[in-house]
Amino acid sequence: MGKIVDISHHQGKPDFAKFAKEVDFAIVRVQYGSTLKDRECDRNQSELKKYGVPFGTYAYGRFVSVNDAKVEARDAIARSDKSTKFIVLDVEEDTIESCGTKNLAEASQAFIDTVKAAGYKTGFYVSHHLYKKHGLDKVKADFLWLPRYGADNGTQSKKPDYPCDLWQFTQKGKVAGVSGYVDLNATLNKSLSYFLGGNTKKPASTPPKEKPASTPSKRKASGGVYTIKSGDILSAIAKDFGVSVANLQSWNSIKDANKIYVNQKIKVTKPKSTAQYYTIKSGDTLSGISVRFGTPQKTIQRWNKIANPNKIYAGQKLRVK
Template structure:
């Protein structure tokens, strides 16, 4: 996996052609409160777009009230580039009464959401605990926590609280930037594709042959929660799926794979196949049907074959051909 880097004017001039060779994603500071627009954000956004690096944006919060938080959020939306994949409010110092910081942060996020944006919260490790920032309802949480000897490498001091992005260093390095940068890593169920809005390129999507749906198999790569709906909410958790279990893939939605009866993060699945044995001699078919015209060859009874998918009309996909499930048993 490449690097996830957050950048602001302090990084100076960036060679984005070099930057793109190491970066999977960037997060660009757009403003420092409403009064100060980051003088480099437009240059950075243009460089990232020109070199194919997906990016989100963050706004350093300086709001003094709930009403002021809404204004800052609106200014943020107006300034950020249209190609921005997600938006973050950065709340790491108290600029409003302590009793209002959660409500003001929530108001900021609600403005972003009302504009149809994916909205996250960045806040300090101690600040999160001191001011009950866990009460903020955000689409994702981003937390910094460094080791004492911050040498730019990932380490064991993971944030104490649940978070989706972990800023593990403020002394990292990346091609194209002369000085230090903040480095981040995924920490939780959400995949990189969830942040960038891409369909997981490594996961084979369901296809259709005429009216028949073809559902490829996926394997769970680590113990992970299944959710009742396509989101990552704690309230929708159903049960833990075990590493090695195999399911049909009904398609990706919001960074999760539908597996029949629930959804699992695309981060924790991979393409796979199963092995099935024929229970009698049986024809394969070039299309998912049992028509005589589509017959290809006979599989002998008692032979085993790799199967890569199942269809909506009860056939297995064996290589590029199809066999009725009535004549095969999964091993």
Template sequence: MGKILDISKWQPTVNYKALATECDLAILRVQDGSRVIDQIYTKHATGCENNNIPYGVYAFCRFTSVEDAKVEARDFYKRAHVDGHKPLFFVADVEVKTMSNMRAGTNAFIAELRRLGAEKVGIYVAHHLHDSFNLDYSKSDFKWIPRYAADGKSIIEPKFTCDLHQWTEKGKIAGINGPVDLNRLTGTKSLKWFIQGHTLTVSKPSTSKVKRYTVTADLLNIRKSPSNDGKVLGQLKKGQTVQVVSINKDGWAKVKSNETFVYVYAKYLVFK
């Protein structure tokens, strides 16, 4: 399994093609309260879309009342969809106490997102505030908690159950220079649950005309059938090219090999 990261304006320079070789899911910041828009968001969203990286979005919450929470949620939802972007899920990032009843504010934020059409909504809550904020986690679809080890390499388990654990702020990943936040799945929800609805943006070549694609992964399995359960027949190396006949709705590329056809996962191919 690849890496799950979250990024914002603090990562202004990203090689998205390289990122796609290691990243299974990105979570992008849209805003810090209603007043501060993350100016890099649309760049990150476009980069993910053009390189088949599934992504969700988060907003750092600054609401000071229930009504203010609704306003922030509306701004978040609208900004997340600017330029036609379609994130897979939305997260309320609750890390600072901005009103006496954080539970009421967070509930209002989530309810407003759902009213606007958000199907999957999560809560990111600071580990040390998990209990004192007394949030109603049943209102969300998943919980995301940060807890780091000082060395940035070890994993310290959260004290509370969660679906995503942000385990380091000193992670490394292809395509980004410098440290990044990395996350891991810790609940019952699979990666498939988080990325359900993701649509490949690679242009599908006509079945009547073979096109050449280049491998971006270090090693890419060649399978007999278009499935992770398909028998592995061999591997392609980074930089090798293949003749792609078609790409199906599940992201498997049908590749011409001599006089037969085999399959590779199209996420790790780029059209040249």
């Protein structure tokens, strides 16, 4: 039997002419949440088709709600080539970080059901230590894929504690055409032919048109501020208001585009520059003014062309914001 390999942009640009000689089938990551499309997913799928290697796809879940999971599912469908044999939802610690645990199983099932409704065979990958937690063992898909590495030396070592259909047995596998390590997998309760058998029905030519019930088709802002609703994702908000995700992150000090929450108010238009000034009083110091207005002292110096911070005087007007 050849190798079963899952790949993402972390493997760089494999030489698929060599890769194809060792691999029975591959599983290609298409996204890490809706906002991060895997950089190599298009090339990986195209090259696998070119060299005749069957493949499925998987999407790392970063949804924040049940409705958002449906959005991520539709994005995963759109990013999967129509010849994919199946689409898998990948749930790990980062998924819990974004979604929490209360609705994790429900959201996971919503993702899988959305993919299933589009005609694709579905898989569920979940970290071994999480499988019996948060109701994840109740999530239903066409097949279950579990990781369990044991010695993690490139060989099969310690099987999963739970019945599953596909076993990711090492992170340190080697395959021709890839310079670094790859994840290797083995079939357990289902045969290789099952995974190569394709979808339950012919997939639709486009992803389902359904939209989350609570998310308006065109969002509206008040005074340039939008209040986030259940099912919203930053990329969809950006699209509706004709700005970039980077803009929204910058204007609202959002470090992680996947971490937004219901009822959060965000600016969706470029904030106007509103400089604020302060008139120095007797006894004021530049360091004290800096602390009072939360503006770095060096910034105040630069705005007001102050070379020596000790040379300020009562009545002097400074820009502080």
